[in-house]
Amino acid sequence: MIPADRQRQILSLVTQDKVVQVQDLSERFGVSVLTIRRDLDHLAEQGLVERTHGGATLRRSLPIEPAYAQKALEFPQEKRAIAEAAAALIDDGDTVFINSGSTTFEVLKALREHRITIVTNNIDAAWIANEEAQFRLVFVGGVYRTRSHSVSGGLSQPIIDQVYANKAIIGVDGFSLSAGLTTPVIEEAETTRRMIDRTVGKVIVVATGNKIGVLSNFSTVAATDIDVLITDDRGDKLLSRDELGDKDIELIIAR
Amino acid sequence: MIPADRQRQILSLVTQDKVVQVQDLSERFGVSVLTIRRDLDHLAEQGLVERTHGGATLRRSLPIEPAYAQKALEFPQEKRAIAEAAAALIDDGDTVFINSGSTTFEVLKALREHRITIVTNNIDAAWIANEEAQFRLVFVGGVYRTRSHSVSGGLSQPIIDQVYANKAIIGVDGFSLSAGLTTPVIEEAETTRRMIDRTVGKVIVVATGNKIGVLSNFSTVAATDIDVLITDDRGDKLLSRDELGDKDIELIIAR
DNA sequence: ATTATAATTCAAAAAAGTTCAAATATTATT
């Protein structure tokens, strides 16, 4: 039996019985208690169970198991670094628009301890708030899209229009100096555009290198409408400093 | 038995019997009174029980909201049955308002296969939608509250006001024929009231027996404003059929 | 005042963390 399968079975035992014991599992699976402990630690890291002495329990805070931890595993280090760089630009007391996407999800994690107000369409932000984050969280409403774990569309505008934000942190599917910001879903583009419209301070775009120079289907805003671009080494190579200067975009390379 | 499991069982005994005694528990679990004391202290630290001489009691109903996690685990069978009964009242094509709470969360689960539009402030609905539910999900926006995993407040009204729903499924913290529906948070009350206002068809209240006859802090709507009440056997005993008839409320007992 | 309960300190037992080495699987290279 491979570890992943054993852990999967352990998880299903936990959800079924609410509690499991290390000794028990060790006998049941015919492996040492040490292995079981490591399995439980592994599950606990992902937030799927809660470690206790002698075993583990179902996590009390989560009525159903989150699949969000497993996904969005592309370029994790780069995203983390970009997120940290973005968080460093945010001051306590700010009101910040944040749109959807796995990079902005990392930004939300990085903002956990900031005493700010976050206005977002990224529903996964609720997970972070549930774990004792310091920020105040406001969701814009709208139609929920499973693909992006976000809400968007015309319904969200009345709420966005009630807010003026100091800053906006925007994740994109494509960023190019000529075509600007682009996304594959028109509703997402509308919502993001509205957020940028209502931002009086800096508009910060976060994008891993694989998004740079890419053109998606729907245009959000032009490159001239943004103030800061945070990317990684790979993105750095694809950008012309001169052109960035022309468009008055500050470039930050996160490492 | 591991400590975590023993404490979990003690907690469920407390919620069931309202009071537990150290001696009692010591015998029942076959551990010393000292261990039981420590368990109770541990639970008291987390605010889950109240320590007394010789034992512990259920925490008095304070004006603050009970922790979400604790409520989610109470009366699971009853909630499931009530949720199934509520789902049976919903037809394909309906647009349904659903508010927050652990009972309505069960309703959302039960509606997984329905081809309907759900408008809700219950953010946990996203996790159900993520697992290939058939319904279309619309979130009203607003300030996110960790305690209830929901959004509420004035920001949500512009979105609710764009919707007319056929039905509303409403969870409550207190339901009494004289005082109507009550909740411990004023913003929740506002959002729920607005949902009921914008419902042209049946307003369905789902409430486990422990909510019947209970008065919370803020009034949502009067009992006359609702059409159907779904509860369990325990709730049944607390309700007068005559009074329900007077107020034109249909009663459904879920088993 | 008397009795039961609680707090405190301490020692034994169980469990968890740590470090290391062997076994196995995965990936890269020839």
Place this chain on the structure above:
DNA sequence: AATAATATTTGAACTTTTTTGAATTATAAT
């Protein structure tokens, strides 16, 4: 395809932490 290099998984030996119950003293209830 075969081999080497690397990473992962597993269990053993040992140390540290947590849990538990006994003995003793303090506190609360009737």
